Amino acid sequence: MKHFNEYKQLNLAEVSKEILEQWEKEDLFHKSIETREGNPSFLFFEGPPSANGMPGIHHVMARTIKDTFCRFKTMQGYQVKRKAGWDTHGLPVELGVEKLLGITKEDIGKKISVDEYNAACRREVMKYTQEWTNLTKQMGYWVDLENPYITYDNKFIETLWWLLKQLYQKGYLYKGYTIQPYSPAAGTGLSSHELNQPGCYRDVKDTTCTAQFRLLGDKAMRLLGEETPLYALAWTTTPWTLPSNTALCVGPKIDYVIVKGENPYTKIEAYYLLAEARLAAYAKELGEEPEVLWRGKGTDLEGVQYEQLIPWANPGEGAFKIILGDYVTTEDGTGIVHIAPTFGADDAFVAKKAGVPGMVFITKKGEQRPMVDMTGKFFNIADLDEDFVKNQVDVAAYEPWAGRYVKNAYDANLTDKDETLDVSICIWLKGENKAFRIEKHVHNYPHCWRTDKPVLYYPLDSWFIRSTQAREEMMALNDTINWQPESTGTGRFGKWLENLNDWNLSRSRYWGTPLPIWRTEDGQEEICIGSIAELMVEIEKSIKAGFMTENPFAKHVVCDYSKENYDPSVIDLHRPYVDYIVLCSPSGKPMKRELDLIDVWFDSGAMPYAQNHYPFENQDAPRTADFISEGVDQTRGWFFTLHAIHTMIEGSVAYKNVISNGLVLDKNGNKMSKRLGNAVDPFGALDKYGADAVRWYMLTNSSPWENLKFDPEGVDEIRRKFFGTLYNTYGFFALYANVDGWNQEQGTKNQDLQEIDKWVLSKLNSLVKEVTAAYEAYEPTKAGRAISDFVQDDLSNWYVRLNRKRFWGGEMDADKQAAYYTLYTCLKTVAQLMAPNAPFYGDRLYRDLTDETVHLSTWPVADEAMINLELERSMSLAQQATSMILSLRKRAEKNVRQPLQKAVIPAPDQETLEALLRVEDLIKSEVNVKEMVIVRAEDSEIKLVKKIKPNFKVLGKKVGGMMKQLAAAIAQMSQEDIAAFEAAGTFTLCDYALVAEDVDIITEDMPGWLVANNGVITIALDIELTPALIEEGIARELINRIQNLRKSSGLEITDRITVQLENREEIAAAVKNCNEYIASQVLATSLVLVDGLVNGTILEMDGYNVNCIIEKA
């Protein structure tokens, strides 16, 4: 006989541990995949975390979502393969290692070899693997930890190379020269990650200058029609870039004016061009309301030439003209922007578009550079190409300035107190009648986090992926992805794609995937390597050509994909080893590897291919995920790189469904941080509340894409309310099922089911439908809330509470079996529905009920035949009626133990009437009323006061604008009008013939009765107490007190007793008239009144005490 486990108390953390052991013993995760062999596949991609940091509570959030859907799909019968992954390259790892070893980037290759450094990275990056593994297990996240993909793995890198070669061949890869943050002091470019270090942006006070550029040529003349000096005013916060000026930029739609004025320093009269909206800002120099001599749009100015402001060097054809740029505003400055394409990203962009060259110098080595060298100073003439100097530089003008640092901070010989280059230039301009205003200005400027010195925006060589070329395709494919929430896909992600820039792949670091491109020194010949096999062939060629003496990877056997053959001891595709390789170009020249590493985001974005070592192995493995989920912060990160690579490589989506979840904040809505000490330790939370409660809380408290305010008390509430109630319900079931020896084989016959059984089974099947739909729509919150509502309200608080008596005592009959069957079915199905999100307790419950694991069970399918919406409506009415009557009792101060004679419910329509009649008995027993009068309102003998109100939804559509008038008229209708309307079925108001569907008529009041109305039904309660009712009330009070006494006296449930009660007039009649009733309820063989009883137990009644003695009979 099946014995159902009974427990003393619920400890979810304990349950997790026990179930986890069970899973490991049974190897259940693998079974959950193996048993689905041959079934349709549901592919999930795991976004790789970095194991060089400890996991946080937000990882529990993200992984709960992932796990829930994978488990759901598994139960639905899909085979859900999911590989764990580790993100192992990149800056955070390197910074960690630098800190650990106490070195800086400059020391690498000097104090420590690249070899040793990378070995340290390799060790360091997996530092917290054990913690991650523990978290994964403890929270019940099922993912294949034994065969993870690791981004530093040679196989992984080989696939990356293959992908890069594909992109190379499709023309997506190019080397470009762009403006990037650069630290001259450190001699290195800075990543945006580095710029986002706290404290990098600081307020600095710089000398700024509004310079005046003299306009030239016919077009300028035509603006005014006379030959007077005309200047365009432009403001800059970096006067040192003025010598590199090659254009001025105006906004096409902005209004510009020419006004007369004089230079405040030289007092020379001139005309000035600036944005009309900026006139006020220059009132000091130009007067409050200067006369406007010309007015026009930015477009009128396009192409106007001007005289070079600081003529040190000639940038070539096309420079010194006014161009258009949409980004120009009139917020500050003059509405005319100084353009130095070599020092500003925007500048470079608009200049390129307008065909304006930048101020480019040629060095002795033949490199193209801006006017400033890599150390942050104007080039010394000696470092420049002789021909260039001869042809394009005005040596006399430039020489005094050569060698000046653009910021004092870069020059070891200068301090803050010394005159800056900015100031020197301003003074010079002033003397030349070229400075219009010079002032100090405070602005926010980034600083190098390592050297503490200001950053320079500087053009650098980088490799790019021309992702803009695939923009349209990416946008089109994005439309086919199901984003949850939708706005992240269409808004945040969609907008990001619209404004896409080319992807800067280059990183000048050491620990990462090397760029597989080898080039000749002159850059004329290059090769992109797409596999180890290809590299081996090239190495052999190179050895033949004499560029290399031996193959460093000679031990590697091409096309042998064994683990050993790819071991780092055999081959290592990292620096410095690949840097040692020199290849031979087609024309026989040596080619060296481009020293860059690639952006780590390429690593993770390539995982659909690289996790399977595609295309070298697993050519058939699917590469599009059915589902992925990560934090919303990954929109521009992993979500993008997956999408971009997949689109460019094979023109299809990398994922079909995606949930982007929000942040996990502390309970006050603040970001969690170790510094503030408000970070929740995931292990502590899991230990304390158990994984299920934490998981359930996370998915049901709010939609996962909204930020979660993590409140431990909320988790505890979930534990108490949901899991506690479910546990209790099971406990109740197990207790009696064991007593009765019931098991599920006994089943039940449909005709034995009572209305309430059918009701709860109907609810259950509705629930199955709802939960399935919610999971399929990737709405875990809806699913979870529906389950907990069912368990708490329908199953426990209504079904079990109302049916307890059916399980107590007595013989096993058909009715009792029906009750067991019903409760068992509910519990078992709930265990399945909850299992994806609460895998531990769901499994415990299912195992207790069936001796099998829930995770290999088949997802329940709703039985439509069991769904009875009328029955559900009836019960809902019963619940409402019960609540209303209890509320009335409260108002009348009649507690539930006091029986009342009668309640009247006039039903507004036949349907409601029938619905109420079905549950009449149930209501009666719930509210302790002897008689229910449920009749059609018109059949009621009681006088009813009715209320009529418009059905706005129906009527509004019909009458539109007349609604207000009609509503007022309806409100004026008298009781007689309503009666007439009901009799005739129509009633004319304001020339409109009302029909039944236009209005709702409800019973508002029944004069002389105590009435409650909730808008749907109205209930009247007879609170008149007859002597008989009062006696019965007292009898019930006595029963209650005697039962308590029985219990506190330690009597067994079945013991018979004798009862003696002190003879008091308050109870005498009740004891006499209800003697039998009382005796039967308290299992008394005799119940007598004794005069003057004193030595018994005192029973506290309503305002008086009664002495009582009970004895075992």
Place this chain on the structure above:
RNA sequence: GGUCCUGUAGCUCAGUUGGUUAUGAGCGUUCCCCUGAUAAGGGAAAGGUCGUUGGUUCAAGCCCAAUCAGGACUACCA
């Protein structure tokens, strides 16, 4: 600066193609009940100018615009 999200009861959140008493839910609070699911359970009550201001509409928590507050991402505006 740009893009996106959020603002409903003390707290966490529902609120269905716009329909008039927000039937709002749970927690918390107050009061009461139950006492054979018991280191549980149930009920009732109080609690809201739906961030603010305009607009569209017969009708707005819901649609539109502006604005404020919080948050995320992104960006060298001279």
